[in-house]
Amino acid sequence: MRNSGFRYTGFRYSGFKVIKEALTGHKGWKPVWRTPEPKKEYDIIIIGGGGHGLATAHYLASRYNITNVAVLEKGWIGGGNVGRNTTIIRSNYLHPENQPFYELSMKLWEGLEQDLNYNAMVSQRGVLNLSHSDSQNDAYVRRGNSMIMSGADAQLLDQEGVRELYPFLDFDNARFPIKGGLLQKRGGTVRHDAVAWGYARGADSRGVDIIQNCEVTGFLIKDGKCTGVKTNKGDIGAKKVASCVAGSSSRVMSQAGMNLPIESHVLQAFVSEGLKPIIDGVITFGAGHFYISQSDKGGLVFGGDLDMYNSYAQRGNLPVVEDVCEIGMAILPAIGRAKLLRNWGGVMDMSMDGSPFIDRTHIKGLYFNGGWCYGGFKATPASGFCYAHLLATDTPHEVAKGFRLDRFQTGNVIDENGRGAQPNTH
């Protein structure tokens, strides 16, 4: 048994270590995670080696001391949405069921590097939501107050305040002039791949088995209780099985006979060629859907609306590309001569009210985490943390107790933008 008396199998990363290795030909670096074969049985099996799954494993091991855990990934870890998003983190929600959860996430981001001994480049350069009308301003005040009341930071800017931060926005010739904005200074970006790798390293070093190229093909369910999963590497038993597969949620859970209040939609993301720094923080448009930041490598990273139709294709179509670039030009006419380098698509698990689920299912021993819509990346730490809490204690974490699967029956919906049961509008 590997799960007791465990110590760091790897070693700590540090500047000193980097220098030492540089001088000795980098021979000392070891694999960041192991490549184990699956055991017969685990205490907990997590389906999905994405950000949330790996974070769940990390927190199970590090906070709840549960290490007899396997993360099963059908491809390569971090290959889903954690590796194809626009890397934004923020805790600027309206509803009391959401905001404290995202604020917990923000706090976990703030301590992530020290927690993981891995530099995921959490970069709090600010998230600015532009406002273009008085009623939008009113809505921002309401939201900003929700943020502050949950312990987060928020600032309301007038047009001058926005101009000071970003003088090259279109203030003079815009179809929808910028009136001001809501700024969360603690918001920012994180190097997305490194989040997956850092959590993987954290979990692996505490004994969690990360098993890549292992696809779950069914659940072992007997008398209303889930006892494990079927995979392409054989059956694997478990006391608890935790699904955490984002855009594949409906596909995976249908194997347990469940129909979820979720639709899968494609969201495209965009990156430009590398450019010298021009945009410091994250900027979002208020009269349409658009967000942009600049990575530490210099690429403008941006995105907008969903393609709007159900899709598992991980690629999108041209109208959204045009729409996104039109909005980009509408607020930042100076990026016109920057060249779009690459655009790609990810599959979003869009829920009926735009908010996620972290809950037990009606099948004993089977748990579900999903419905993250576009918001999954920023939620990664808290999602993992609260899912680990639920798995370890069988009670929902205080800040995630609204994320129930039965909320559409009771009417306790968490609808941030008021679009109702229309997943592609959230």
Place this chain on the structure above:
Amino acid sequence: MSNFKLTAQTPLNGFDQNFGSASDGIKVSELLGHSLVSMAMPDDQKDALAKNIKAAYDVNLPEIGKFTASTVDNTRILRLQQEQCFVLFENKAANEANDTSSNAVPHIREKTKDAAYLSDQSDSWVMLKLSGKNVKTALERVCPIDLQPPAFNTFSVTRTAMEHLSVIIMQEGENEYLLFSPRSSAKSFMHMILTSIENVS
């Protein structure tokens, strides 16, 4: 006794201009003096309506995506939808300063004899006539519809979107088109058309 008189205005104040040379230029002019009535067709009245139309205009109800032209009031019946047509016709009164545009619906009602639900659309649209050798080249920049025959030819009509605007396009003859777009955005519509012409000239 009312001492006031209302005067009518067209969306583009009668715009009429030639762009480029006579041989390969484009003529843009606002269509004036016409009324437009929407004619919704209940399923069980279609035959009756077709008969009434035939009697009044001596034309058949067009197929979807087509229009028919009658010499009576220079009427064109545009079949944009399965259950609805637009009737476009010359209406002298429509141009007079103090028109009662109220005559449009009664006029069509008389012809269709209550076999359809009518709604005046005369003031809902800006209507532009585009003609000239280069029209297709200009429209290529904004119109997603394939305007080459056999996909589209004289007597074709359809609704689509151009530069975020809803537009009805009909081909009246070789290199002759009529475009309708919602009246409130007439300025944006005009800008769209003129920019297209400018960009290809």
Place this chain on the structure above:
Amino acid sequence: MIINHPLLGPRDASEFVYLGDACLMNRPAWVGERIEGEDANDAKTAEALQQYHDYVHLRQNNAGEHKELWYHEQGDRSWLVVTRNTITHEIYNVELAKDVALANKTARASQGGKK
């Protein structure tokens, strides 16, 4: 994408507005008037609420063939039932929703007749 409209031929999908699973056409029948104070009300209400919950929130989310509703907003204003593959985006079939709705109604009526 291009949707081959049954009446108008191939049209760019950007002329359409997407709604979702075609099951949204199968709206549950009205539960009927509930008289205040009647015992049967609670059970009747609960059943209807469950039906509506499923109708509004639990839709097909197939990876593969998917019947879905599109509205030709920048066209002839017709609602269409499009059968499309959500993995490849291939479109197998396009029908007018009104025709489908009428056919469903007829089918329901004849089923009801058999009972």
Place this chain on the structure above:
Amino acid sequence: MSQKNRLNKDKSSGFIDRDKTIHFNFNGEQFEGYQGDTLASALLANNQKLVARSFKYHRPRGIFTAGSEEPNALMHLRTGAYQEPNVRATVAELFEGLEARSQNHRGSLKHDLMAINDFLSPFLTAGFYYKTFMWPKAFWEKLYEPIIRQSAGLGELSGQEDPDKYDKGFLHCDILIIGAGPSGLAAALAAGQAGSRVILADEDFVMGGRLNNETYQVNGMHGAEWAKTTLAELASMDNVRLMKRTTVLGAYDHGIYSALERKTDHLASTDPVYKTKPRQVLWKIYSKRAILSAGSTERPIAFPNNDRPGIMQAGAVRTYANRYDVAAGQNVSIFTNNDDGWRTAQDLAAKGINIQAVIDSRDIQPVAEISGANIEMGAQVIDTQGRHALQSIQLSNGKTYDTDCLAVSGGWNPNVQLSCHHRGRPQWNKDILAFVPSGDGSGGLPPEMHIAGAANGDLDLSSALSSGHELAKSLSKELGNASKVGGCPKAESESIANSAFWFVKTDTKSRSWLDFQNDVTTKDIRLAQQEGFTAVEHVKRYTTLGMATDQGKTSNIPAMAVMADNEGKTIPEVGTTIFRPPYTPVSIAAYAGRSRGKEFRPTRLTPSHRWAKEQGAEFVEVGAWMRAQWFPKDGETHWRESVDREVTQTRNSVGICDVSTLGKIDIQGRDAGEFLNRVYCNTFSTLKVGMVRYGLMLREDGFAMDDGTTARLGEHHYLMTTTTANAVGVSRHLEFCRQCLWPDLDVHVISATEQYAQYSVAGPNARKLLQKIVDPEFDISNEAFPFMACGDITVCGGTAARLFRISFSGELAYEIAVPTRYGYSMMKTLMQAGEEFDAVIYGTEALSVMRIEKGHAAGNELTGQTTAHNLGMGRMVSKKKDSIGNMMSERPNLIKEDANRLVGFVPVDKSEKLSAGAHFIQKGKSAITENDEGWMSSVAFSPSLGHSIGIGFIKSGHQRMGEIVTASNPLLGKDVDVEIVSAHFVDPDGERLRV
């Protein structure tokens, strides 16, 4: 300046116009080139070897390719607002006065201070940043990251608005042919002859592809000559559209392709055409079939210090000689693993360029005789020297050669990118040692796409020509275009023998480059794998391999060979990363097209817009509409003064407001009443003809969707109004209900929003004013035309109009509608008729003040998150009939007793100003999430009451009248104590409405 490397000064290849000298400027220095040059060919002609610096180590970089795959020669083109970063010199056409500047160096290009990074490279290996910069915690944002960000990127934006125009367009065709090289031309010719509608697109400014770069013969003439003849023939066909300078960027669903045509990039910014016409056009091409004939790209071989300026693709060196009359060096060596590399030696030698050595990794008989050249078979280049340009090379057999250009050929990769845009994975072809597109019908190839020529692995000319020809013929036939097609163009088959030699194995400390731009070396790959990043996507993401501007066009395959070797796998076992659009980088502005600035979206103007403008109104964007907010008068310095005046005058006498933006939907049919019963939560079938009723529309999930008044104009005829914002959505919803839910109802809907100019006339004198313009045969007295009446009338001597006696302001009020053509005139007339009453025009602000004074919900309350119950209208939801949303509105949480209720609020201290967005907290409790009891949705200064008022939602509000709570606004740092009151601040009994 002399063009030192320009060949045969008096004899041109046919692509360079010796009569047209062009002057240009690179890094401040003046040079000359010719019409037909690219910036790269002109720089090479002038022996400018060092043109750039690499991203990470700031290594010197020279021109590497002659095409769009260029990883090195990126520069700033043009100046001022026209400055474009990261322009590939290899595809930038030379024009008079061109100005280019190199990028990514501090100090001069030659003496880049950042080159120190190269010496620090042992510390800056792949992923080093993940392992450090973590302590102390605060230093990341303050110190480490700013340093990293400073070194980000290559080129620089000007920071100014892009001054150019862009456009878009739509094209339709039977067959789109991508690439006008030999197979593309053969395909276009056959398809054109067969009668297909053809679009032939090529990224180059001269069509012909490699035919223009080589010395091949086709149909007995020089390949370039044949291309020219063929293009002339194609140009004469009405059914063929030739699009040069047009890059096909992406393959989307169902045969839609995006393509960028560069219209003016080859012109000076001062050129009149450049100044007035769109710079680029983004085409959306609808094709029934597509032929990908995009050719192939030569790959390098990795060997130590293989990145120096002067080390180039062998094919590019040949292109510069054959097409551009430029010798890439005076003393050229070739390093190849295949027969094709020898063509470079042959072609250059034929042009009189000295060939120093031909080094072939294969231990076979020399492929050709190259006079004067040292032939080294079975040898490898194991190191190179030369700081800013190549000087010498060392071979594995111990020899050293001085050379200023090393032409490297590692074989050719089919350009499969577009074939993979549907996430298809290419297949390994072991005969040509390269990936080719997956076969038809499998592996995600776009269904309408077919591949021809080198892109399909048909690397020799003869099979490229025949594959294009045959494919076009059969696809045309499939589409029913069967006119007679000419014979297939003929060419000799040339030798393309290749070998699996990818990189020079070395134990030395020197580095072998794979990704020249991002500085990824074979060592980085090894380190990544050593650390467990074995999946090809992991390697890419960890090392940044293939993520540079060229997206790995030259680097990916050699890198995968290194990965395979390290892991003991084959290349196809390693796998492939995914190719994504666009094929080459595209200006963001091109995707935006014309939708910029004020033209970002269409603007809708109200019928009285011109009049309001004449009055000096302040306008505001409301969705697509521009609406007048208020109408300042002389002497008014603050907007509130104007708004207060507008409200007071309206309440005291009469005010007029343009309300045309409200959605109007004409509903007719025998079942129209039943239909409305089902879409509104309240009942409409009982409404009398000639009357109006307020209606609340729910979503199926029970939340409020929209509200408005609906008038019954006839037995089977209703006119519905919607809020401005929801007009389109409600129309769509009604069509859904009509077509999908209740197809058997006889009901028809059409928008009438644009048809009428509609004005609210409100205030005690409203009737008196209207009586002056309504024709006398219409009695609008309170008795004849009571509150909520409506009817057709005529005004001003016979103009048709409609009158509705409805009120949003709470005053005696009407809305009068006339056909839009009379909108301007009507507004003027109303104001004229109102002069005697001191009528006032009011804008949306005064409208809002008056509706808040009346407690009417609007956009801030109808957020899609509120129910009839929350709004205090729960009783309106009829249980006696079926209607959308009436069932789900009964969910327990939505009808609970302590749900939020809409009520009014007044400040305890009347001088305090309320603000929307404040949250309600019980007095004395702290402002934290747990204590949150609701929020203030709308506020106004009520001139009628003389203080600030608000409406908002608070738990059980209707039962808490008189309670004092705190409206907490920590965001603005202000808490105000407020009293809960009825939301009907003015005339709560509604007496004024009915007089």
